[in-house]
Amino acid sequence: MDVTLRIRRYNPEQDEKPYWAEYTLHDVEPVERVLDLMHRVKWEIDGTLSFRRSCAHGVCGSDAMRINGVNSLACKSLVKDFVKGESGRIQIEPILGLRVIKDLIVDMEPFMEHYRQVMPYFVNDDPPPEKERLQSQAERERYDEATKCILCAACTTSCPSFWANGTYVGPAAIVQAHRFIFDSRDEAAGERLAILSQGDGVWRCRTVYNCTSACPRDIPVTQLIAEVKGEIGRLSLR
Amino acid sequence: MKTHQYDALIVGAGGAGLMAALYASHEVKTAVISKLYPTRSHTGAAQGGIGAALGNLEEDHWQWHAFDTVKGSDYLADQDAVDVLCQEAIDVVYELEHMGLPFDRTEEGRIAQRRFGGHTNNETGQPVRRACHAADRTGHMILQTLYQQCIKNDVTFFDEFHVVDLIINDGRPAGVVAVELGTGELHIFHAKAMLFATGGWGKVWQITSNAYTLTGDGNAILFRRGVPMEDMEFFQFHPTGIYRLGILITEGVRGEGGVLINSEGERFMERYAPHIKDLASRDVVSRAIYLEIEAGRGINGKSYVHLDLRPETVNHYLAEAGEDRRIDREYIETKLPDILDFCRTYLGVDPVVEPMPVQPTAHYGMGGIPTNEHAEVVLDAEHTVMPGLYAAGECACVSVHGANRLGTNSLVDLVVFGRRGGRALAEYAKGADLIPLPDDPAGQIAAELERIRTANGGSRTADLRHAMQQTMSRHVGVFRTEEGMAQAVEDIRALKERYRTDLHIDDRGQVFNHDMLEAWELGALLDVAEITAVSALARQESRGAHSRDDHQKRDDENWLKHTLAHRAPDGSITLTYKPVVITKYEPKERVY
Numbered sequence: 001m002d003v004t005l006r007i008r009r010y011n012p013e014q015d016e017k018p019y020w021a022e023y024t025l026h027d028v029e030p031v032e033r034v035l036d037l038m039h040r041v042k043w044e045i046d047g048t049l050s051f052r053r054s055c056a057h058g059v060c061g062s063d064a065m066r067i068n069g070v071n072s073l074a075c076k077s078l079v080k081d082f083v084k085g086e087s088g089r090i091q092i093e094p095i096l097g098l099r100v101i102k103d104l105i106v107d108m109e110p111f112m113e114h115y116r117q118v119m120p121y122f123v124n125d126d127p128p129p130e131k132e133r134l135q136s137q138a139e140r141e142r143y144d145e146a147t148k149c150i151l152c153a154a155c156t157t158s159c160p161s162f163w164a165n166g167t168y169v170g171p172a173a174i175v176q177a178h179r180f181i182f183d184s185r186d187e188a189a190g191e192r193l194a195i196l197s198q199g200d201g202v203w204r205c206r207t208v209y210n211c212t213s214a215c216p217r218d219i220p221v222t223q224l225i226a227e228v229k230g231e232i233g234r235l236s237l238r
Numbered sequence: 239m240k241t242h243q244y245d246a247l248i249v250g251a252g253g254a255g256l257m258a259a260l261y262a263s264h265e266v267k268t269a270v271i272s273k274l275y276p277t278r279s280h281t282g283a284a285q286g287g288i289g290a291a292l293g294n295l296e297e298d299h300w301q302w303h304a305f306d307t308v309k310g311s312d313y314l315a316d317q318d319a320v321d322v323l324c325q326e327a328i329d330v331v332y333e334l335e336h337m338g339l340p341f342d343r344t345e346e347g348r349i350a351q352r353r354f355g356g357h358t359n360n361e362t363g364q365p366v367r368r369a370c371h372a373a374d375r376t377g378h379m380i381l382q383t384l385y386q387q388c389i390k391n392d393v394t395f396f397d398e399f400h401v402v403d404l405i406i407n408d409g410r411p412a413g414v415v416a417v418e419l420g421t422g423e424l425h426i427f428h429a430k431a432m433l434f435a436t437g438g439w440g441k442v443w444q445i446t447s448n449a450y451t452l453t454g455d456g457n458a459i460l461f462r463r464g465v466p467m468e469d470m471e472f473f474q475f476h477p478t479g480i481y482r483l484g485i486l487i488t489e490g491v492r493g494e495g496g497v498l499i500n501s502e503g504e505r506f507m508e509r510y511a512p513h514i515k516d517l518a519s520r521d522v523v524s525r526a527i528y529l530e531i532e533a534g535r536g537i538n539g540k541s542y543v544h545l546d547l548r549p550e551t552v553n554h555y556l557a558e559a560g561e562d563r564r565i566d567r568e569y570i571e572t573k574l575p576d577i578l579d580f581c582r583t584y585l586g587v588d589p590v591v592e593p594m595p596v597q598p599t600a601h602y603g604m605g606g607i608p609t610n611e612h613a614e615v616v617l618d619a620e621h622t623v624m625p626g627l628y629a630a631g632e633c634a635c636v637s638v639h640g641a642n643r644l645g646t647n648s649l650v651d652l653v654v655f656g657r658r659g660g661r662a663l664a665e666y667a668k669g670a671d672l673i674p675l676p677d678d679p680a681g682q683i684a685a686e687l688e689r690i691r692t693a694n695g696g697s698r699t700a701d702l703r704h705a706m707q708q709t710m711s712r713h714v715g716v717f718r719t720e721e722g723m724a725q726a727v728e729d730i731r732a733l734k735e736r737y738r739t740d741l742h743i744d745d746r747g748q749v750f751n752h753d754m755l756e757a758w759e760l761g762a763l764l765d766v767a768e769i770t771a772v773s774a775l776a777r778q779e780s781r782g783a784h785s786r787d788d789h790q791k792r793d794d795e796n797w798l799k800h801t802l803a804h805r806a807p808d809g810s811i812t813l814t815y816k817p818v819v820i821t822k823y824e825p826k827e828r829v830y
Binding site for chain 1 (some may be wrong): 274275278279280283284292332336337343344346348372373378379382383388389420450485579583586698699743744745747748751752
């Protein structure tokens with residue numbers, strides 16, 4: 001099939017402002033990844049097209065983009081998801097809410113800063129036992145979903161609250177906090193909940209569910225945010 | 239040009255780099271420099287588990303793990319280093335757990351373990367549950383956990399800084415040169431000690447489980463600066479990559495009971511490895527698949543076989559083996575969720591109801607930068623250390639994997655030798671002075687990058703890379719011939735010439751010029767490919783992952799030795815050899 005990629009381009013060394021460029025590719029297979037098509041453009045047509053990528057199978061989190069208006073990973077999006085029949089178009093633009101540096105590459109630092117804000121690391125100052133700390137299968141299961149996060153930013157940059165106010169920590173940071181808040185071995189849940197109960201924390205979530213739809217790891221993000229909200233509520237009611 | 243000064247540098251932020259960073263940064267002023275955000279590193283793609291003889295589910299001993307590793311290596315691993323690996327594996331897995339790593343749990347709440355290829359109970363010869371796992375994303379959990387701890391400990395990172403050269407002054411390492419991706423600016427990192435942890439080079443081949451970014455950077459950089467490369471002819475082809483895409487399907491699938499099936503519906507591994515069948519080591523299984531396909535028993539006549547994880551199949555063979563265990567859909571969904579996701583996404587195949595089409599995929603470099611058990615880089619057969627220079631993880635060769643790595647041992651290698659490297663690096667930096675920078679320390683690499691950035695010939699990076707991958711896949715893959723390897727050497731040399739004289743790139747800019755850096759990475763790949771092909775051509779035996787038709791047997795009399803490939807001043811490659819360290823396990827025939 002023929003596929004035309006409509007890509008939002010911007011080169012800070014040349015362009016006053018972003019613009020749309022179109023590239024038509026022939027003999028495209030329906031099962032090719034959108035990332036494969038972007039590589040064809042870069043390798044065969046225009047080497048200046050710039051985007052991040054690494055693993056190409058949805059585990060490294062490098063290539064979150066807005067594809068036909070919806071955030072996803074270019075390496076987990078197949079052509080057949082967007083094009084039916086003999087020809088079609090796919091529109092690709094950078095994820096929203098973060099400054100565009102070049103083409104699909106955005107400034108990830110504000111996103112990483114929010115991540116670092118929520119104490120995204122294990123805290124337990126008791127001297128560890130000689131072997132492993134014990135944890136039951138049920139306790140381990142409690143935070144399983146949150147451990148799947150690959151920090152691709154697809155959720156946070158699909159969130160209207162984040163678009164409206166970049167100081168909101170955003171869904172990804174809350175998922176990362178959830179991963180430790182509900183880990184039976186961790187001891188800093190209270191501190192994380194205190195951080196997330198502040199103005200730029202969980203209460204900026206308006207339960208729009210964009211994050212859940214955007215997550216390439218199928219994490220029920222909105223539900224996890226609700227669980228953190230619930231935990232804050234539960235503790236403040238005490 | 240900016241110059242930074244540190245006590246210690248770590249190049250690369252996968253498992254080995256981050257583990258080293260955690261240890262070094264407690265002691266000395268340390269910076270981690272990575273061309274990717276650390277969590278993008280390919281450690282995160284490791285799936286099935288990390289091997290350690292915890293014995294949580296059945297009897298196990300680190301000595302059994304050591305023997306299995308040596309046997310798996312086809313007796314080319316250095317046995318003193320293997321002892322370190324397997325003994326410290328236990329302690330380091332507990333350390334990861336103490337850092338919060340979310341391992342799956344047994345009913346008693348201990349770390350859960352599963353079977354993996356080549357890991358056995360040494361008394362019965364049967365598979366043993368040794369691979370500690372967190373679903374089928376164990377590598378992801380290790381990478382995330384180590385990065386989290388680095389944040390907790392305020393480790394200094396230079397993310398998206400691409401290291402392109404090692405600065406040597408008077409034969410001693412003085413620092414590295416890196417391109418800041420965001421600006422194109424060159425930075426000098428001046429330091430007392432530095433550790434390379436840049437990962438693998440699977441992109442030398444066409445079908446690979448490796449990320450686009452695994453281009454052998456550290457190996458090429460050090461080779462160009464006079465460090466030899468050890469045992470590069472040994473590159474592992476993992477038996478089960480997704481057909482055509484090469485995406486890894488963990489050995490854990492077979493550990494949970496999945497079996498390989500040919501077009502006749504036969505579980506063919508019973509013929510190749512009568513004792514442990516589908517859980518034989520990877521070189522053995524990859525060769526078996528290749529032979530089945532050659533014999534016309536690929537599925538639908540194509541170059542793949544089936545990996546069957548359907549509960550009815552698995553339960554049939556479990557019953558046949560007299561085991562009580564049975565699996566169902568829910569079990570598979572819990573234990574192997576990512577595998578199901580990959581197959582459903584990329585193939586439209588649900589492994590619970592249909593078998594998966596798989597073929598061998600270029601996966602892991604057993605060879606690399608020669609190091610000793612303190613992760614110090616060694617330069618020759620006399621184990622001469624280059625003071626201040628360290629390497630760990632896949633880019634390094636201790637050698638604990640020899641001619642074939644066992645599944646789960648790459649993750650062990652990362653954390654055990656990352657930790658040792660971090661300690662040694664800090665210890666050295668505390669007692670060392672900075673080596674002064676030479677005049678114009680970035681002059682040579684700046685000129686090379688400028689050549690690439692303005693290259694206007696007729697050969698695009700992608701075309702040269704494709705040609706390299708074609709010849710390496712055809713001639714330096716699972717099975718090799720004399721003529722084929724010689725052809726590959728010739729082809730790679732011709733491609734290197736085109737790379738030097740006829741390269742073309744489009745992007746003339748500075749900001750995120752991936753076009754330029756992809757071309758630079760191709761230069762690294764071509765160097766690594768040439769070393770691999772030259773080392774392979776010279777080794778006249780079959781051992782582990784190196785299998786050739788004219789010398790089909792292992793030849794301990796002549797070839798029980800490590801290859802060292804050196805770069806001669808004129809750019810050509812010369813080979814020397816060094817003895818294998820043998821302590822308790824005398825080489826014998828390998829039967830699975």
